[in-house]
Amino acid sequence: MKTLMTLLALCLISMPLAAQPIYKIVDEHGNITYTDQKPSDNAEPMRLPEINVVQGEEAEIPIPEASERDDAPAMNFRIVSPDDQEHIFSAEDTLTVTLDSDIQIPPTAQIVIFINDTAQPPIHSMSADFQSMEPGENTVRAELQTAAGRVLATTDAVTFYMGQTARLNPD
Numbered sequence: 001m002k003t004l005m006t007l008l009a010l011c012l013i014s015m016p017l018a019a020q021p022i023y024k025i026v027d028e029h030g031n032i033t034y035t036d037q038k039p040s041d042n043a044e045p046m047r048l049p050e051i052n053v054v055q056g057e058e059a060e061i062p063i064p065e066a067s068e069r070d071d072a073p074a075m076n077f078r079i080v081s082p083d084d085q086e087h088i089f090s091a092e093d094t095l096t097v098t099l100d101s102d103i104q105i106p107p108t109a110q111i112v113i114f115i116n117d118t119a120q121p122p123i124h125s126m127s128a129d130f131q132s133m134e135p136g137e138n139t140v141r142a143e144l145q146t147a148a149g150r151v152l153a154t155t156d157a158v159t160f161y162m163g164q165t166a167r168l169n170p171d
Contacts, residue, residue: 021045076102077144077153082160088133089163095130097140099155105144109152112143133162 024046025033034046081098082088088095097113105111110122115130116138122145141157 022048075144075153076100077142077155079140079142079155079158082140082158084158085160087161087163090133091164093131093133093135093162093164095133095138095140095160095162097128097130097142099126099142101126101144101153108147110145110147112145114141114143115139135162135164137161 020036021038022045023035023037023039023043025035025039027033078100079097080100081096095115099111105126107124110124111126112122113120113128113130115133120128120130137159138161139157139159142155143151144153145151
C-alpha cells in the first residue's frame with residue numbers, strides 16, 4: 001500500500017518535469033548527458049513518450065489466503081536426532097545431529113547448527129558429529145541458509161541431556 005502511494009506521489013511530482021524539454025548532448029568522447037538546459041540555439045528537444053497516470057480510486061490488491069498461495073511443497077526442515085528430552089550417554093561426549101526435509105536441499109545452501117545458542121561452523125550435509133559436549137541439559141537447533149547467510153528455514157529447538165558412560169581403563 002505504501003509503495004503504491006509513493007509511486008503515485010512520484011508520478012504527480014514528475015508531471016511538471018515531463019512538460020519541460022529534455023536535451024541529449026554527446027561530447028567528443030561519446031559521453032551522453034541529458035539536460036533541461038538548451039545547449040545551443042539550434043538544439044532540438046528529445047521526443048519523450050507520454051507518461052501514463054492512473055486516475056481514480058486507489059485499487060485494493062487482493063492477497064490470496066495462505067492455502068491459495070502455497071503451491072510449493074512445505075520444506076518441513078527438522079531435527080530427526082536427537083529426540084526432544086533424549087538422554088544421550090557417550091564415552092567420547094559426542095553428539096550426532098541428524099536433519100531431514102520434505103524437499104531437496106539446494107547444493108548452494110548451508111546448514112548452521114546452534115548448540116546452546118552458539119553457532120557451529122556451517123555444514124553442507126544432513127548429519128554432523130560434535131565432540132566434547134558438556135554434560136547435563138543442552139539445546140540444539142538448525143538454520144538452513146543461503147551462502148550469503150539469509151535464513152531460508154529454521155528447525156524447532158530440541159532439548160537433550162548429555163551424560164557420560166564409564167570409560168574403561170586398558171590397564
